[in-house]
Amino acid sequence: DTGVSQDPRHKITKRGQNVTFRCDPISEHNRLYWYRQTLGQGPEFLTYFQNEAQLEKSRLLSDRFSAERPKGSFSTLEIQRTEQGDSAMYLCASSLATDRDYGYTFGSGTRLTVV
């Protein structure tokens, strides 16, 4: 297993279009996180899954955003009716749900540009 994979690496879309990103976590990791990073800032938490259950969503996740992890493996993040303010790097991370292993592994991210 080579780590957390995200696809695509870059996405340019017109305002108003829908986009979907995919994240493949490390196979044995049961926790999966989505973060958003805007230019010059640190990543901000969006949402979190434990297996297939979405357990928490940030107030940053407006109703235009939806995330799924249907079989507890890969996850998708969809943004509907994109706005220019959605332009950012979207990062996925995974981890094991044990206290002894509190490490997160991040993917390389999907950079979204809304024009």
Next chain:
Amino acid sequence: AQKVTQAQTEISVVEKEDVTLDCVYETRDTTYYLFWYKQPPSGELVFLIRRNSFDEQNEISGRYSWNFQKSTSSFNFTITASQVVDSAVYFCALSAPSGSARQLTFGSGTQLTVLP
């Protein structure tokens, strides 16, 4: 609420100089974890270190060292004999396990440029 402050936005040093990146955090939790990540231009966040709140022992790993001081809520990171490959954005992050999400709260990062 949790907060991480990295007051240094950008630092520039000449190769072989030592450099310290500052991190100050705020949390009401008594049990928490602190992290440092490196983000090179490729974008991936590279894990450097995790420290729990009960372990204030300083740590050294090669040219990297970390100084955790609970009394001042600081977790500073020093690179000794810096190299050009150290150029990146460095993030300090905090996680308190009291919530179910255990998400990371990041600082705004410090852009380190090491000049040859």
